[in-house]
Amino acid sequence: MQTLMSPGPLLDDRGHLVETGWAPSEIRKYRRSAITAPKFRIKEWDYYCVHTADYGIALTVADNGYMGLLGVSWLDFRTPHEITENVMLPFPMGRLGLPESADDGDVVVSKGKARFEFRHVDGGRHLIVDYPAFDGGRG
Structure with missing residues (x-):
């Protein structure tokens, strides 16, 4: 696992994580609308x-x-x-x-x-x- 994430969206166009890792603050942007799973x-x-x-x-x-x-x-x-x-x-x-x-x-x-x-x-x-x-x- 990476130790530090880079800025950008949390999920790709298919609703999958772009990158695994951690960050000391909110670097990756979460958009509920990008989730493809059922509610x-x-x-x-x-x-x-x-x-x-x-x-x-x-x-x-x-x-x-x-x-x-x-x-x-x-x-x-x-x-x-x-x-x-x-x-x-x-x-x-x-x-x-x-x-x-x-x-x-x-x-x-x-x-x-x-x-x-x-x-x-x-x-x-x-x-x-x-x-x-x-x-x-x-x-």
Whole structure:
């Protein structure tokens, strides 16, 4: 596997990866319209893990075609202990409206009493989660 990708589109005209590898930032441009697979096979997500030496939180909004997910994990590295809860979203099939780039666009998804917002701001994201039932309402 290459160690660094070059700029350009992520997928070719047939919907295949142009190049494998990794990059320290978003170099390859993803276009949902370039995917030739059926909607139930397209996997998109936005994931963040923010932590200190003592605590962390991981947040996920996933649209995996046949199944979507809103996920929160609270991590206590001192104990160690973790609490993970997920809200399942049946058959979102691309309707979550995830942006094609983490560099722009917002993620805003609600299911029941859980609301996740990953808002784009200059230089980063504001991560907002309103999930009153998390950890039995203790979170």
